[in-house]
Amino acid sequence: MKKITKIESNKTNSFIKPKLRVAAYCRVSTDSDEQLVSLQAQKTHYETYIKANPEWEYVGLYYDEGISGTKKEKRSELLRMISDCENKKIDLIITKSISRFARNTTDCLEMVRKLVDIGVFIYFEKENINTQSMESELMLSILSGLAESESISISENNKWAIQRRFQNGTFKISYPPFGYENIDGQMIVNPKQAEIVKYIFEEALSGKGTQKIADDLNHKGIPSKKGGRWTATTIRGILANEKYTGDVILQKTYTDSRFNRRTNYGEKNMYLVENHHEAIITHEDFEAVDAVINQRAKEKGIVKRTSKYLNRYPFSGKIICSECGSTFKRRIHSSGARKYIAWCCSKHIRQITECSMQFIRDDDIKTAFVTMMNKLVFGQKFIIRPLLDGLRKQNSPESFRRIEELEAKIESNSEQSQMLTGLMTKGYLEPALFNKEKNSLAAEGARLLAEKEQLTHSTNDNLAKVEEVNRLLKFVAKSKMLTAYKDELFENYVEKIIVYSREEIGFELKCGITLRERLVN
Template identity: 25%
Template sequence: MLINYRIAIYARVSTEEQAEFGYSIDAQLDTLRAYCNLHQKTIVGEYVDRGVSGKSIDGRYELQKLLRDAKQGLFDEVLVWKINRISRRTIDLLKIVEELGQQRITFRSFSENFETETAMGKFALQMLGAVGELERNTIVDNVRMGMKQRARSGQWNGGKVLGYRSSQVVRGQRHRKDSTLEIVPEEADIVRKIFELYASGKGLKAIANQINHEGHKTKRGNAFSTDSIKQIILNPVYVGKIRYLQHEHWNERRRKGKNDTPILVDGSHDSIISDDLWEKVQLLQSSKAVTSSRNFDGKYTLTGLMKCPQCGAAMVASRTVNTLKDGTKIIRRYYSCGNFKSKGSSVCRANSVKADYAEAFVYQRLKEVINNDRILKDIISTMNQHKKGNTVPLQNELHHIIQKADSIEGKRQKYFGLFEEELVDRETLANRLDELKAEKERLLARKSEIEWELSNDSSQLVDFEYVRAILGQLEHLLFKASTEQIKSLLHLVIKQINVKNRKIEAIELNFNEEMQKHFLCAPSDDESEGASSISRQRPTLYRFTLVI
């Protein structure tokens, strides 16, 4: 008896791969379709991620859609052109294949043809996955080694820095192009002013406030903040130096990857400030860094959650200290606009909200919603009524994208006709076809993203019992948590807190995968309404926001 296997095709290409190696989506799809046709296999779905790196699954909406459809049993086999199309990280590859295996779905690669359900097949998969990861890491290491060597020779490795522009210089008999820095006079004046103001005794916020009031902008066109001012006065590029590898593996480690021994050499570019001014500023900065004026006790549990009603920036910890006639000091805590705190009054106002009021209001409102079924039911009912209506703009955009993508084929045929009539030359035709192809790739990538958002947002309504169970677990954890734990829990649950007229207007609860996973897996002290009972009742919901 001939079994008709249902095949799901997955294809992916990053922008760099397509440009360098020609791993086009069309080539992958044509190859896989021909294979299925030859072996009489039925293609039930094609999942294509365009212009996305394979180093992780973030932003790969088609792969996420494939894994979701696998759980629903929509196909029997997943077919890819090469194993590294699924992932270039061995751990992600094995995890995806294992997840497919749990659904009794076979994973097959056209180029590396073997069965993944056998012992030897699994071994081969692991080896090929490791080879793919080694290949990627080798390329990364070679690029990094080359950039280190360029830095050691005083060359600029690229990037935007205020006061300079990057330009290409041809060097040597082989006409190698190197990046170098040229001074931008009007930007250099801003840099000198910042150094001179700091040397005169002004603080970071005072400098940012003055520079912003004068109408100056950063290299990216934003207002200056205390952090951007600090980065400027600590950057040795302005004294003619090249500093490289201050942080290693930034994508994974962020600031924890700080390198204690970065490359620091004389650069081939001209300096903007003098050695004397640089040394004076560094001496002042190091003396100020010894003691911090911030002495907050860490009890600001809503820091970053409240949004400024004027500019939308996160509101941060603030306080005032008033001294009474008898010498008693009274400390008043507030949440104030982060932009005002770091960039000054030219950007926004303080818009301060009393911290005691805000924290008490949020805790009370959460408790009120958790313990009053009627309030929670009304909130969920209202949200469900508007849930599908909110998808209309996305549906309209999707319809527009489909129409525009379809029209590109007509444009291609038009240029072919002009070429046949000798009204355009071969080079013009090739350039225009490349532009149309790139435009279609962008449209289809956005189409995948919208379809993913729509399927997550409107596939099912929010269940009252499920939400109540998760919020009940939240109350259970908050009751016994420390201040730092409460802060972490609130940041996990609350998307943002909206403020109006120095009062809290609404609290948006963020039911995303991470939040639900946390509460579904959280340990419970009893067998009544614990997280384990929730996980037995129903699977994790998709993302949604609950406004209370």
């Protein structure tokens, strides 16, 4: 007789379904200061969203900054994510929309097919499409085609609207130059700044160079348009800007068929609008200054559209005198038969009685920089990590979520505006109705943008510091003690050098901290 014995199952050895490894991909198509905030908002959203699902495991966020969605090859993080998928590190990808993933139908379908073939699927939030559950590629093909055509349509509609404003002279200068303000869409003279502009032109006509003019303005404590220090480049830009004569040349730049911004050297029509606004400088003075600049360029052998500075040094313009605020200039000094490089306060050079700060040696600065970096490598746990932790705690998740909401509303507002323009170009709307709806959307868009900019401004400085501290930490964490100075390291991490005396300088790092070092003479 057969004997049957029941073997109880071992509950502890039951098959446990592994969690899906989920990554997120996002892209910010602008390359502005708002980028850090926008990216942080998306990071916060995806990390919270993925971790909230008990069946998912968050494996990271991949993001491309300031890169157009029309070009897959230029999106390094997207390509790195696909590589990680091929290496079996990711099971599912979440992204905001098809247009954020790709605005090129061919690229989109190629990537989706490639990922599906290796068992990796994509979830598009906005369209609510999961490539794992699709019976065919038809819907994705249609939607990605719409995303691609939307990119082209937006560009063409913008170009059409802008061209019309160029031609009838109604194009509004959204960011007026120093000396003007934008009031109700009009360029209005700012009297206080206008006096500075006149001073700059007068000084240039008297024979002063652009660097000398910049130094004088800095010495007087006059802030530039962005509230910072004046530079020779800024002064040259003012002296070459025709807007100060009351005229405007439109379409100095344009976007080509590949969505690249280019300077217009005659490839496209330009439009000269005379008497567009109140002038600060006469045409005669403007042309006289232009003649002076061209003569100097000719004497120095400088040709337009070529590199002007063939001998540019990493320390140039970055060494600041703590006594008078002037920049230091590079000089060759002699000690007997031996020559060496030194940096001297420009005001001390011009008038020794106005600034007592003496020169410092180039080699001493480099030695101090190496010492400072080695201290960071050695003491990273006590200096950089606490700083990074402190900055991260200051970030407000609520702010990032609000910014994300505002971006969505701004994007919707822009889409409605583009749709109106498209209907107008096709003759489906009466001009009166078009203007009414367009103005209403513009007012709402301006309100949303103002709120976003205010919120962005309040968090951007801190985020920028977090990014810089994190970048510095990554370097020192894997670096060995330095044995020699390197220009690349200095340019990567130092904003400027403050000279306190011949014995002490301070390195103001891009992450916001200033570290003092003794100079060994």
